[in-house]
Structures are given as structure tokens and as C-alpha cells.
Amino acid sequence: MPEPGVPIKGALCFCHGYGGTCTFFFEGIAKQFAASGYGVYAMDFPGFGLSEGLHGYIPNFDDLVDDVIEQYTEIKARPEVRELPRFIMGQSMGGAIALKVHLKEPSDWDGVILVAPMCKIADEMLPSTTTLKVLNLLSKVTPKAKLFPYKDLNEFIFREPGKRKLAVYNVISYDDKTRLKTGMELLSATQDIESQLQKVSAPLLILHGAEDKVTDPLVSQFLYEKASSKDKTLKIYEEGYHGIMEGEPDDRIFAVHNDIISWLDFRCLLIN
Template structure:
């Protein structure tokens, strides 16, 4: 949970995309990101604004949680980053990720999930990424689908509203789930089914429209 620069994630994402395009040069490319992955997807799209056929964001990180990012806590994090960059802060509460107990249990027992506290230096990188996202949103013109649960305690839904208001895309859709938590694709079965259906339908519509435009 330490990275020298948040752009490392964007670099790796672009590298993967280039590998896929080399193997499948005729296929359109869609970005999909959840939570911090949403932040990575947004910054990836900003790096190459005309390259992608669309972007799907599930509970994206666009603004910092107001409970976490108080002015005092931000100042404290900056000071701590100078003297104790590897200090661990509070761990994530798994019970705010989803209302689906089976998924919570799976999350808790998954050895590939990092269960420690977030490092101070990483919090600073996240804050830098959020600031860059907010400066860059107006660059985006690609089709965007955003799905977010209104009571999300990990990535504030205000970020998705800000994104909708700021991006230059003409084709943008926000679907809000009134009672769902953060990981919509790991939520109660009715929510998860709805989310996956929304995403599939939206991507198929974009592909169909592109196919029609190609033949015109």
C-alpha cells in the first residue's frame, strides 16, 4: 500500500490496454473502474481522451469522504507524510462495502485483500489523484455511465454528481441506487443483477450505434 506516484496505476492500465489492442486491433475499448479503480479509469481516459468508446464507473472516487478529509486531518496527513510516511491509519470497515453478508465474509477471508491500515503516504497520493481528477474532468467527452449507491460511505456520491456536472460528454448517464452500499456489483442479488444488466445493455447500445454509424 505504498506507491511513489498515483500515475503508476494509470501507466500500468495504459500498458495493458496497448497489449490488448495489439492482439485485438479491430475491437473498441471500454474502460470500467470501481472505487479507486474509477479514479484510475478517469485519469486513464484523460491521458488519451479520444481513444475509448466509453467508460463505466461504479462508485468512483472523485471527491474525498467529508468524514475523512476534514481540513485538520488533511493538514495532519501532510505533516505525518514528512516524518512517518509509512504510518498506518485506520483499516477499512468491511461492513460498509456491501449489505450482502456472504460477500462481506468473502472479503474478510480473502488473503488477496489488504486488511491493514492505509499508509499516510498513500493517503497523500489519493488526495493528489482526487485533485488531478477534479482539474481534468472537463476534458472528458467520451460516453460515460456512472452507477452509485446514495448511502456510500467510502466514495461520496457527491463525486458522481460533480462528474456529471463537469464532464464535457454529451452522452452521460448516472443511475443511483437509493439503499445500496459501495460495491454495487457485490451487493444484494437484486442490485447486483440490475447493475450488471445496466452495464451490459449500455455497452451493447454503444456498440450497436457505432456499427450503424460505420455503415452509414
């Protein structure tokens, strides 16, 4: 969604997080990026938001990545952005998707932005090793069953109580026990990404809350150190929870948004 009357500097393609959508909280964020001169494009993954498919079900993570590549390849070919810099941005699970998209087409993006990326799920969020083995076996028999232990993530995502209360109105988000196959696919994806961090080569911006209990900020530090990108930046926000783009006090949210826009502006200047 380019802002009417504002010249477009580049295309920003967004990948939402687990249970998230490309509407509700992100809609306001997208408007701010659009007002700063970026064509912002987003999609609800199959099984999430308003897209078709069983809600919260990911039968194959790599198929999901390929679907994102297909959709954003079409968008990058649009006349209004065809000759402009193109960036992919992923939040949480969307960060894992953005990384896998980049690894599959390493020269097709002018930059990758990762917000609290799911390169490793925090240990506190995982069942025990024994339980995981059982869940893995069950996932082969009843893949769609909602049997992963449930945790209300909102208290870990939203530091600002007022914004946490708003989250319940996001009725198209997935807020239930994780389906067995989905959970195992998420774990497998993080393990695959962790083994390929050194192959990340695009200009890279990583942003993470220091108090994130959903995805581990130490793994973002590890990604920053391992990535072969010559142009890479890591920003850790003190006291920040998982939802640094939407769940923090307003001044912090504006700071995060401005950090992203400043990074985009500088890369666009370098490219042009």
C-alpha cells in the same frame, strides 16, 4: 478473458479499487461479462493483489496510471480485439484511474464506465484537516508507514451480511491502515480529477449507491453535470452501499450487471 465460443463484441479493461484485486469477487463478474460477448481484461496494480511491490503502497498515482495505460495498450493491440470497440471500467479508486487514463488519452477509448468512482473521498472517511497536515508532513519522512487512522471498510462496502462475511476470505486484498504516501497520493489524485471534470469527453456511464459512505454519490452527480461527454448516463441505486457490483442482495447485483451490459451492447451497436 474472452468466453470460449462466444463472438467478442468489444474489449472491457477493468481497474480495481483500493485494496481490491482482479480476482475473488471480480472473477465472477468478469465471467458474466464474458458470457455476454466481451473480452474482459484486468490487472492487479503494483503493490496490490498478486502483483509485485510493497503491499498497499502507491508512491506516485500518475506512475500507476501510466502503468495501466502501458498494459492496456498492449491488450488493445491483440488480434482478437484490435478492430473492436474498447471500454475502460473502474471501480472506486479504479474509477479515478480510469478517468486519469481517459484524460491522458482522450480519443483512445469508446466508453468509460465508473462504478462508485473515487472522484472525492467522503468526508466521513477522512481525518481532520489538522491531522491531514501532520500526516502530509510525515509522509515525506516515512512514506511507507501505516499511520492513517484505520476504518473497517467492509461494513460500508457490503450491504448484504452474507457477502460481508465472505470478504474476509479475500486474503490477497489490502486490509490494513493506509500507508502515508498512499493516502496523500489518493487525496491529490481526487483533487486533480475534480479540477478536470469538464475535460471528460468519452461516452460515460456512472453508477453509484445512494448510501455510499466511502465515495460520495453527490460527486458522481457533479461529474455527470460537468463532463463534456455528449453521451452520458448516471444511475443512482437506492439504498446501495459502496460495493454495488458485489456487496448487495443478488437481485440488485444482477440489475447493476445488466445495466452495464445493456449500456455496452448499445454502444457497440452505435459503433458498428
